[in-house]
Amino acid sequence: MSFSFFIKESVSGFFREKSSTLTSLVSLTFFFLIFGIFLLATYNLYALSQKVKSRMEIDVYLQDGLTQKATDELKDKIIQLEGVDQATFRSKEKALQELKGYLGENVLEGLESNPLPSTWVIKLKPAYQNQDKMEKVSAQLKKMPGVEEVDYGRFWVEKIEKVFKISLGLSLSLGILMVAGSLFTMMQTLRSIRRSRAEELKLYSLLGAGSNFSRRIFLFEGVINGTLSALLSLLILYLLFGFFSSFGFELSFLPLTLLIVFVLIGFLLGGLAGILSGSGGNG
């Protein structure tokens, strides 16, 4: 049969059951929108955590009086450690200068000697910029001769990772709820369309359409419903994003890959609902 006839038959179900189709579309768009909001929040938190982590460094404070040779040997050992990207030396004097820069000249006026240690400032490779790996590298650094103390801003890393994990967990939970809710709503709608078209579909079968015909119709209707809802919710999400961005929030919208995945979820969910509601013979 021609594709245009098939499309016409598929779409006609929506117009036949206007109210339930509209209800389903609104509910699905709402489900997708809520999921989209959390996905956007998680994505921005992830981007923020990556940004913060990329700026995070491990400070390796050296023991006082360490010779130049021992300092250089220590750098060689540090560089050889797995995950270390680069090590930059910060002398006692430079550390003091930087502190004065932060606090002002006057605050440190009474000091007789420079109490700040020389430091190897270490930057890790991106894959190592998380709490576990930083902890492991720090532990190895601590054991090295000539090292007084190691600090990597553990508090902040822990906080960021915790917030990100909570947000990710919420998004995943909402995602699962959205999948269940959307599937249920779409199946109800398609079943209602199926009931209203039962006689018609039976006639098609008696005229030789084959049982696959109605299955394909419901598959297609499901796909249209799911994809359209996902697209509509993305549009609303984008408008909301524009609205909040205008208040000066530095947010990023979902990248193209996630947008495609989002629409694909709608497409697949719709298809699944179509298959589940269209299963069973029609005479």
Add this chain to the structure above:
Amino acid sequence: MKDILIKLQSVSKIYDGWRTALGNVDLEIEKGEFLLLVGPNGAGKTTLLKLLWMEEEPSSGTIFIDKYNSLGNNSKRLSELRQKIGVVFEDLKLLREKTLEENLSLPLRLSGKKEKYIKSRTTELLGAFNLYPKRKSLPQEVSAGERKKLAIARAVANEPLIILADEPFGGLDQKVSFEIIDFFREINLKGSTVLLTTYRTDIAQSFKWRVVQLEKGEIKK
């Protein structure tokens, strides 16, 4: 040698485990035959037709149609068989939301005919059944006779091997009924095997071809 197209072998149909609609029916219909199945309401005529277009399965016995039989048909074979059978249903089963033209073209579309052919065949049939001026009307907007003609036109659209018509004369006067017999006769002359059912004795008495009488689910003659 007879060229048997339809064969019913000891076919019974029992509903709800006790109500016998057809009992042990044996019937052979030759290719190209024009046959009238008569009997009062409840004789089992519609049941027999439903078994032939395989909307229902026999409780026992076997039905052979062309190269198909009633045992173990899968969805694809069933679809193939139904495309070879044109049916005029007792309640016509015309779609209210579709125009006469769209209703008529359904079997052609469902069997995958090309758009150009669908257009020309539909126009040809609308003309032949005097329905062309009303092609854009909905079934409920035309007369009962015109609806009947549309159902017949839809049944013959695919030039099927077999035409089954369940009470095609119901509610029609004798004149229109004979017009309809003439339509079927023409279709029969083009090669289709035609099986009509009716409860009307006036039609049966004047019918020139083979008549099979069904009573209480059994063939009487």
